[in-house]
Amino acid sequence: MKHFIYILTILIGTIAFGQNETLFEQGNDFYNKGDFEDAISKYESILKSGDHSAALYFNLANAHYKLNHIAPSIYYYEKALILSPNDKEIQNNIAFARNMTIDAIDQTPEIGFAKFSKNITNWLTFDNWAKLSVLLMILFVVFYLVYYFNYGATKKRLAFITAMTFLILACCAVALAFNNYNLIEKDHPAIVFAKESQVKSEPNLRSSESFKLHEGTKVQILDTVQNWKKIKLADGKTGWIPTEAIKAL
Structure with missing residues (x-):
């Protein structure tokens, strides 16, 4: 019975994926014809099914932009950027959309250690900082064992220094992981x-x-x-x- 439910779940997922692909293509066709309202309707149907992607948000934002819907276009460009933060096309288009806003708000610049700390923290995601800390701890254990079982003074000293270096780096990675997590938690x-x-x-x-x-x-x-x-x-x-x-x- 469990196998049947599992197969049925996969089958339903496959059908839903196929339907969403069809809706996405239909939305693109409407967009290319200049029928932006109909394109938005197709894209939103995909969102209602629970399917999300940077491409979907990007196309939805483009359709709203064409209709001069300022808030929805920026909203969906922002959603696309969350999923694909390094996409140059999304970055360019959201810049055009922001030019349509009325409010001119100057961003308070971050300086000194706060800016440096934030840049370092955002260099990796929380998960990647956590993985890096685990890897560094494994290296610490390996070199500490080398230090412990080695009798040569020079090799023993070198292994100890290397082990302590990896331990310090692991602690820094853990701290940066939690700092990254806190930044995300405060970001609303x-x-x-x-x-x-x-x-x-x-x-x-x-x-x-x-x-x-x-x-x-x-x-x-x-x-x-x-x-x-x-x-x-x-x-x-x-x-x-x-x-x-x-x-x-």
Whole structure:
């Protein structure tokens, strides 16, 4: 019975994949003909099935861009970048989409040790830092055993220094892995979808207005209180915005 269920699951998955491939090709055909609304409908049908890919998000963003849908185009370009961060075509297209936004927000530059630490941390993913730390610990054990069972003074000293070096590097890799994990956990980006929205000083309508935001602007979600989100801009400004005004990535 288990084998039958397993085979059935594979069969259903194969059929669903084939259907999504057909929908993707149909969406591309509509896009090439200039029928961008129909293309979006086909692409969104794939998303509803739970199938996600950088190519799908990219094509969906392109279709929205052609219709001057600022917020959805940036949103889906951002989703594509998450899956394919080094894709030059996605980077170029999202730059064009961002030029359509109204809000001009200067990003606060990172300097000194904070910038250096972030660059090093993001050099590898959390999983890769963890794998590297395991490899370095194995090398530490190997060279420590060489040190322990070797009787030659020079070789023993060299093996000990090498073992300690790998141990220090392993500890650094572990620290960078956890730092990378913490950066990801604190990263809660969202895109403003409302044409214009007031950002309040407190999470209620009676509070004073801090500033206004327009569609397409990227923000960071810091906190949630009922139907309000506390957000932070790239320039460091913070405030509260209605939950329905933004869409989390």
